[in-house]
Amino acid sequence: GIQVEQSPPDLILQEGAxxxxxxxxxxxxxxxxxxxxxxxxxxxxxxxxxxxxxQNGRLSATTVATERYSLLYISSSQTTDSGVYFCAARRYSGGGADGLTFGKGTHLIIQP
Amino acid sequence: NAGVTQTPKFRILKIGQSMTLQCAQDMNHNYMYWYRQDPGMGLKLIYYSVGAGITDKGEVPNGYNVSRSTTEDFPLRLELAAPSQTSVYFCASRPVNTEAFFGQGTRLTVV
Known part of the structure; x- marks a missing residue:
């Protein structure tokens, strides 16, 4: 099946970054x-x-399918942005299980 | 629309007991899924269904069973609960060729 890798695993930022x-x-x-x-x-x-x-407010995302990566941008971080961000992908070509494969996530902490 | 509704939100089971996690969606989605999330990890697919009467195994199906008698409901059955089944369980649904939507999860502890 498809493999999904996320980076970084952990990220600590100040509010506004x-x-x-x-x-x-x-x-x-x-x-x-x-x-x-x-x-x-x-x-x-x-x-x-x-x-x-x-784009949706302070968040935007870009997927470059031909190069097999996606980026999530968070601007002007707020403490409420803290949490874990998951990327999940699905490839279904007529065989194997149909469902999203999740990465392990990026744990984001926004400090005031 | 309520979206995807899971019940119960929390449950403690003793080893060897059985239970059914309920999942219902009111969006008329054909596709429904059950995932489990272990601490510090992403979600893993247990079972899925592409429509009423059709179910299939995902990555981690052992110890679980499902049924899909209606479009709306997709219950997950645990037989002979084991400590390894302590996890958070998420149900999801999606229409054809677009995003999946998740329920709020059921936190299950087996002691």
Whole structure:
């Protein structure tokens, strides 16, 4: 199956700083999503982005499908951005399990 | 729309007991999934369904069973609970060719 690797594993920043989280995947994908898992354990959809660039407020994401990576940008970080950010990819070509494969996540701590 | 609803939110089981985790979605999605998340890890796929009456195994299916009698419901059954099944369980659903949406999770402890 597809492999998903995220970096860095941990990131500590001061409030107001910018950050870039990276996701590498091992094969072409039908689906790529970014999630934020908040301190209460909820998984919040950030982006559905199998290719291209999207922006939502202070967050943006870019997926370069031909080079098999995706980037999540967080600008002007706030303490509420703290949590774990997951990248998950899906490749389904008629065989094997259909579902998202998750990376291990980037644990982000924003300090006031 | 309520989205994806999981019950219960928390449960403690004794070794050898059985239970069913409930998952319901009201978005008329064909695809539904069960994942588990162990501490400090990403989610792993247990079982999935591409429509009513159709289920298939994911990466970690041992010790679990599922059924899909309706589009809305996708229960996960644990038989003979073991400490290794202590985890947070997430249900998800999606329509064709777009993003998946997750429930709030069920935190299960087996003692």
């Amino acid at each position: 910018n950050s870039t989280l990276r996701c590498n995947f091992s094969d072409s994908v039908n689906n790529l999503q970014w999630f934020h898992q908040n301190p209460w354990g909820q998984l919040i959809n950030l982006f559905y982005i199998p290719s291209g660039t999207k």
